[in-house]
Every structure is written in C-alpha cells, then in structure tokens.
Amino acid sequence: MLRWGLIGASRIASSYIIDAMRAQEGAEVLSVLSSDQKRGERFASENRINDSYTDLDSLLADDRVNAVYISTTNEKHHAQALAAIAAGKNVLCEKPLAMALTDACEMVKAAADKGVTFATNHHLRNAGTHLAIKDLITSGRIGNVLSARVFHAVNLPEHLRGWRINDAAAGGGVIPDITVHDADTIRFHLDEDPVEVVAKAGTSGMGEGVEDSVMSVWSMPSGAMVQTHESFTHGFAGTGIEFHGTEGSIFARNVMTQEPVGAIRLVDANGETPVDYKNHNLYHRSLGLFTNAVAGTGHPSADGVDGIKSLAVALAVREAAQTGKLTPVNYGGF
Numbered sequence: 568m569l570r571w572g573l574i575g576a577s578r579i580a581s582s583y584i585i586d587a588m589r590a591q592e593g594a595e596v597l598s599v600l601s602s603d604q605k606r607g608e609r610f611a612s613e614n615r616i617n618d619s620y621t622d623l624d625s626l627l628a629d630d631r632v633n634a635v636y637i638s639t640t641n642e643k644h645h646a647q648a649l650a651a652i653a654a655g656k657n658v659l660c661e662k663p664l665a666m667a668l669t670d671a672c673e674m675v676k677a678a679a680d681k682g683v684t685f686a687t688n689h690h691l692r693n694a695g696t697h698l699a700i701k702d703l704i705t706s707g708r709i710g711n712v713l714s715a716r717v718f719h720a721v722n723l724p725e726h727l728r729g730w731r732i733n734d735a736a737a738g739g740g741v742i743p744d745i746t747v748h749d750a751d752t753i754r755f756h757l758d759e760d761p762v763e764v765v766a767k768a769g770t771s772g773m774g775e776g777v778e779d780s781v782m783s784v785w786s787m788p789s790g791a792m793v794q795t796h797e798s799f800t801h802g803f804a805g806t807g808i809e810f811h812g813t814e815g816s817i818f819a820r821n822v823m824t825q826e827p828v829g830a831i832r833l834v835d836a837n838g839e840t841p842v843d844y845k846n847h848n849l850y851h852r853s854l855g856l857f858t859n860a861v862a863g864t865g866h867p868s869a870d871g872v873d874g875i876k877s878l879a880v881a882l883a884v885r886e887a888a889q890t891g892k893l894t895p896v897n898y899g900g901f
C-alpha cells in the first residue's frame with residue numbers, strides 16, 4: 568500500500584497522476600511540496616491532500632510516506648530524488664530524470680544502493696496502442712524492422728508554455744520535453760538502443776532561447792534507421808508512429824498522446840487490417856506497475872535505466888543539433 572508525498576505542485580500531478588495513485592487499492596496521497604506556501608496550500612485543498620510543505624526535509628521526515636512522485640521542473644529532479652532516496656522513499660520521477668546524464672546515473676545508482684524502487688514516468692509505453700504495436704513487432708508480423716518514423720509535432724497549449732518555452736535553466740525546450748518520450752518509445756518497441764544521431768533544431772515561432780522544433784535521424788544496432796520530428800508549434804500535424812519491416816508496415820495515428828486513443832493499421836501482403844487495442848488509462852497502468860514493483864511483484868513500466876537512456880538520446884540529439892555532427896549516444900556505462 569503506497570502512501571504518497573508529492574514533490575511539486577504541478578499540473579501533471581493534478582491532471583493525471585493523483586487520480587492514478589488513488590485508483591490503486593489502499594493508496595493515499597498524504598502531502599505535497601511547493602516552493603510557494605500559498606500555491607502549495609491551494610493545491611493541497613483543491614486536490615484533497617492534508618499536508619502541504621515548503622521544506623523537502625519536512626515532507627521526507629513523515630514516516631508514513633513510503634513513496635514520492637517528483638514532478639517539479641527538470642533542474643530540481645536530481646537533488647530532490649537523492650534526498651528522497653536517502654530518506655528511504657521509493658521514487659517515481661518525471662522525465663527527463665535530470666539535466667545531465669551523470670546526475671541521472673547518480674540517482675539510479677543511489678536508489679539501487681539504498682534498495683528502493685526507482686522508476687521514470689514515461690507514459691507512452693503504457694498505452695494500449697503501443698502495447699498492440701509492440702505485440703505486432705515482437706510476434707514477427709512485419710518481419711525485420713528496417714525503419715521507424717515518429718511524428719510528434721504538436722501545438723503546445725497556452726497553459727503549458729511558461730518554462731518549457733523560455734527557461735533553459737529549468738530544462739525547457741522540445742528536446743527534453745518530447746524527444747525523451749520518443750526515445751523511450753522507440754527503445755520500447757525495438758528493444759535496442761540508438762547508437763548515433765544527426766539532428767537539426769531551431770525555433771519556429773514559440774521558443775524564447777530554447778528550441779521549439781527538432782528533426783533527427785538515429786541509427787540502431789540492428790541497422791534499422793529512425794526518423795523523428797518533435798515540435799511545439801504544429802497546430803494541425805497530428806501525431807503518429809510508423810514501423811516498416813521486410814514483411815509489412817504498421818501505421819499508427821494520434822498515438823503519441825496522454826489519452827487512450829488513436830488508430831493502428833497493419834499493411835502487408837494480405838492487404839490492410841485495422842488493429843484492435845485496449846483503451847485503459849495510461850497513467851493508471853503505470854502507477855499499478857510501480858505499486859506492484861514496490862511490493863516486490865513485478866517491474867515498473869519504465870525503470871531508472873530507461874530514464875537514463877531516454878535522456879542520453881535526447882542529450883545526443885541536442886548536441887548533434889548544436890554541432891551539426893554525427894553524435895554517438897553516451898549511456899554513461901548503462
């Protein structure tokens with residue numbers, strides 16, 4: 568039974584995660600940390616949470632709290648995770664795990680040394696659509712995968728702009744925000760890690776000192792090639808992912824999303840077939856697997872190493888875009 572402390576009075580917590588925590592039998596959300604007392608108190612009251620703190624040590628000192636969810640801005644994840652781990656709490660941390668790879672590695676190693684569960688909140692691998700796509704690939708329905716394409720260019724809603732578009736120090740930019748998710752999703756489907764990347768990034772009307780658009784190409788150990796496009800400025804593009812193999816192709820549309828929606832088609836020598844999927848809540852599944860992992864009966868949907876690796880790919884994409892060079896992905900020994 569998990570008794571949660573929330574580190575961060577964030578929108579993702581109030582719109583998806585608190586509900587997913589409470590959907591797990593016996594779970595409670597006991598407290599929230601905010602850097603602003605009034606915001607914290609308002610957040611606590613709006614979300615039916617008893618305790619609100621402005622001091623992390625006070626939240627962590629509550630022995631009833633056995634798990635924390637970190638959803639502050641990205642530059643804060645590292646120090647907050649290390650403190651929570653040192654206090655013996657299980658940690659579900661938002662992506663990107665940290666700003667620097669060494670920091671992410673330190674978090675994951677600290678959790679392993681302390682013997683607590685540590686997971687990364689990559690939601691897409693919990694979607695019924697992505698589980699169905701993975702089934703098609705692993706059961707050989709498209710043969711050997713030759714290439715993949717990810718379309719993840721969206722219109723960042725007004726209420727989410729803030730630090731994402733104007734604060735590099737807080738981890739803003741489309742690469743830490745969306746490329747990390749695409750890296751995790753590709754790794755999930757292909758079961759291998761990108762080796763090298765090339766990329767081009769820029770601003771197309773929204774980014775103020777951070778990139779709001781990026782395109783990249785990744786090479787995989789199998790020889791497959793991956794092409795991705797992430798943006799904050801595309802109002803009408805829609806999202807999607809495609810896998811093309813020696814025996815068929817998978818076309819999935821509107822699936823790079825937090826909602827259990829989208830459509831999948833398999834095209835092969837027999838023609839075109841729509842693919843069914845389960846439309847459960849993505850975050851409920853993620854929180855369920857995290858809860859089981861803490862209880863010792865399973866593995867989180869995306870663990871700490873998955874978080875390190877998605878960050879590693881995103882950092883390589885950013886470096887490649889800045890240098891204009893083919894860039895190897897450094898996984899920090901993981």
Ligand code: NDP
Pocket residue numbers: 574575576577578579580600601602603606607638639640641661662663688689690727729744825
């Ligand atoms: P928010 O901007 O809603 O919250 C981030 C921080 O901003 C909060 O911790 C809070 O600080 C501060 N804040 C919140 N509201 C205000 C306000 N009105 N005025 C000033 N400051 C405010 O961020 P998100 O929820 O969008 O993202 C948080 C984290 O979650 C990020 O790491 C992001 O990458 C990740 N994320 C993950 C998603 C997923 O599906 N996995 C989806 C969306 C985000 P304080 O806590 O000090 O009060």
